[in-house]
Amino acid sequence: MGLHLVGGISSAGRAVPPLDGRPLLIDRAEGPWLWDRDGRRYVDTALGFGATILGHGPEPVIDATTAAIRSGSMPAFAHAGEEAAASALAALTAPLTSVVFTSTGSEAVHLAARIARVATGRGLVAKMAAGYDGWYDDVTLGQAGSAEALMRANSRPRRGGTLLLRYNDFEDVERLFAESDDIAAVLIEPMLANAGCVPAAPGYLAHVAAVARRHGALVISDEVLMGFRLRAGLTAPAEGVEPDLATVGKAIGSGFAVAAVVGRPDVMRAAEGAGVRAGTYSGNPVATAAVLATLAELKAADYPALLARGDRLRAAIVAAFAAIGRSVSTSGFGTVFTLWFADRAPTTYAEAAAIADAELTRRWHLALRRRGALVMPFPFGRLYLSFSHDEPVCAELASVVAASAGDLDGA
Template sequence: MNHLIGGISSGGRALPEIDGQPFIVQRSQGAWLWGNDGKQYVDTAMGFGATMLGHAAPRVLAPVIQALQRGPMPSFAHDLETEAACSLVSHTGPLSQVIFLNTGSEAVHLACRTARTATGRSRIVRFAASYDGWFDEVAFGNAGSSEAQMPASATRPERDGMLLLRYNDFTDVDRLFHEYPDIAAVIIEPVLANAGCIEPMTGYLKHLSDKAHEQGALVILDEVLMGFRLHAGLTGHLLGVDADLATVGKAIGSGVPVAALLGKPEIMQLFEDKRIVRAGTYSGNPPACAAVVATLEQLRQHDYLPLLRSGNQLRSDIIRAFADEGLPLSSSGYGSVFTLWPSDKAPADYAQAAAIANARWSLDLHVALREQHVMTMPFAFGRIYLTFAHDEAAMQALLKGYKAAAGKLAATAT
């Protein structure tokens, strides 16, 4: 009897069996995984974006181990917590106050609580098909749900004070604030990553954040996935968003579980005044804070531009390889995180993404790549994550694998 439900604790991390055999990771290092089948794979899931430095980065592991040895859970304040906060806010501009948490879902939950207290309003807005965590309230309207479709003529979906907004739709922004004058906050996932790395249209995010502020609503940047992925800071800041609060996680800890809520001082003062409840036994624990300090120190030293250029070149090379086999392919996203689509043109919004997404194609591609020792997400809307650990050998292995997979898919299609 398998006592672990589904063989894994998070359903989104499950991989399909091949020839009746499950895939179990034995070890991960840099850009590579070693499986229970004795084979080595170049990885593109990378902890679902939980590292920019590669698996088991030595210069992160060493201080984390030291923190564990000194005591992983001292209950009370410790120096690493303050050091980690100082390190983090050196990258986040006016968002200069920090509360550490354990998961991105917790951080978003606390951000919503903060916005409601700060404004005295109850409604929160999020993008249809975005992903802001798995708690009930923000799981409403995730990609793949009927609510996420949001046809223009339909009534705006709402549940438990959560409203949905169509991503990249300027008109829908204006209509939203005309319909609802009592919005507490808008959650902005700057790139619709979990719906296939759909990029924001020029000026869209600034239009939304400006409109929210005009109407007295706060702006929450959900940077759990995109934070520190395009530069050593928040993606929303690159794209013109004036945020009041932000949630971060994943890349700030290099695979060690950690998240944080960031905010402007005048809003975070609500915590100092004890007007907002916060708790969490493990929040800001020493190993997590040691990981933040070590990770950010290294990300400050890295040049993102070569990684982004290399990733964009890989995207182009993969598309060309499929074209050589007579197969349509396009991509959306950026050099360090992108999605491939079985179409000549990448989607510009979720409606287009849902129409293009093909679960069977995504699974077939995953299986073909696993045969070439390349590990990918096996589902539609999956992403390819590239990190500073993806050196020339890893990139060549990826391209070789995709070329072979394209040939197999073409042969199967005929």
């Protein structure tokens, strides 16, 4: 732990256990690789928590952002890059073609909820239990690992203007609107990624959207994590949902601090009036240069090939454990998935919480780290793949997993 940095880190997600008494400190990153302060190289599967889908330091993005820095990184006034980046983003998220940039995903969710409240004149926003929609006060209610996420009480959990909705429970959304007529929006997630990549049940999200609209509420798709993860655009439409608003981040900026709210123009007009917004760094030249360069790369990227590589890796992981007589499973997609030390992946958060094994996950992290791969050490953690994870890199990662599968008892 540092003398001055609280807890030794600025974001809780960076907390990893020491290995042989030494903390993990990263010195540099490139493509699918990370190097620690001792010069050891690792295959990276955390990838900035999903922010570096092109891999670390993609040259077109570095070139664009370097030029933006040299041109002056922080004018107080509007600059042409803002509209250019908004136009590029809107082209990939249509019909959500009105854009407001923020610096973080948490800000984007906060702003989207504010816009929904102003647009509807209502005060409440419902979010998915065990979902992660940022770290601001009200919306932290019911995050994975909390008691509220299981929704075992008779009354619906509430904090301030936020209510919880049980994911993949078709009847609970009907109950939600029967209980209140002051719901401005339902905040959906295409997958409960931070609860271990629990996928939406077939038709569930479309059902939530239909019920919400029947009762005059808006639909916000939080795609800070899942946006641009499966295709160059939003994920919700693939689940049969056309949201009114969506939040994006991570993948749109290749690791630079940028996120955005995108929405229907008629709804987003609220952001021009009573929907107060500000932010010194929102839409700054470096961030918007990163967006422009990243989106150009993603438009040309071969998503099906990457997803296929990821699915083959998932199968190889399951096979490696099966070879030593241990049953494991995975949930998610080829570009983001979770390993479960169980023979069946969970379909609800309750199932995920029941089979999550913090100690076994920690040992798996340490076993892989000894052999040159980095995975999140948390039971609801995820493995990400980037476009820099080509066949040889995936083969190396599969080899590391196979070699370490039998090490868990001694890690």
